[in-house]
Amino acid sequence: MTTINMTMALTVAVLFATGFYLMLQRSLMRVLIGVVVLGHGTNLLLQIAGGPPGRPPIVGTVAVESITDPLPQALALTAVVITFALTTFLLALGYRSFVLVGHDEVQDDVEDRRIGTLSMPAASLASDHDHAAHPMEDEDDEGADDDIEREASR
Numbered sequence: 001m002t003t004i005n006m007t008m009a010l011t012v013a014v015l016f017a018t019g020f021y022l023m024l025q026r027s028l029m030r031v032l033i034g035v036v037v038l039g040h041g042t043n044l045l046l047q048i049a050g051g052p053p054g055r056p057p058i059v060g061t062v063a064v065e066s067i068t069d070p071l072p073q074a075l076a077l078t079a080v081v082i083t084f085a086l087t088t089f090l091l092a093l094g095y096r097s098f099v100l101v102g103h104d105e106v107q108d109d110v111e112d113r114r115i116g117t118l119s120m121p122a123a124s125l126a127s128d129h130d131h132a133a134h135p136m137e138d139e140d141d142e143g144a145d146d147d148i149e150r151e152a153s154r
Contacts, residue, residue: 032094047073
């Protein structure tokens with residue numbers, strides 16, 4: 001039975017935490033760096049999961065217990081390719097955003113803001129026939145729509 005090196009486990013945890021934190025930012029360059037850090041953390045995790053180094057996986061010459069499992073190495077190679085593809089896509093997206101807008105900050109969508117400001121009907125435990133007897137009024141929603149449209153036109 002093998003034990004996990006605590007230093008490597010903490011390193012993977014820090015890489016994952018840093019990568020996820022950066023991916024939640026509004027700047028596309030921070031998202032890009034977060035993807036790269038997360039990719040490195042994934043590669044390190046896969047190599048740790050592979051266990052200690054062993055013999056090449058050639059059956060017939062050595063005992064099966066001393067052979068290295070090739071699956072984590074193949075998964076790490078796949079993770080490298082996916083991270084590279086996502087990095088190039090985010091670089092192109094960040095460059096295009098900078099050329100068109102002048103910065104790489106992701107802006108709020110006006111439609112998302114409008115939907116967020118609409119008042120949601122309160123959930124009730126009453127049956128459906130009680131809801132039909134007392135319909136909810138939507139007069140406030142129209143005023144909120146006008147305010148959002150005026151703000152978007154500025």
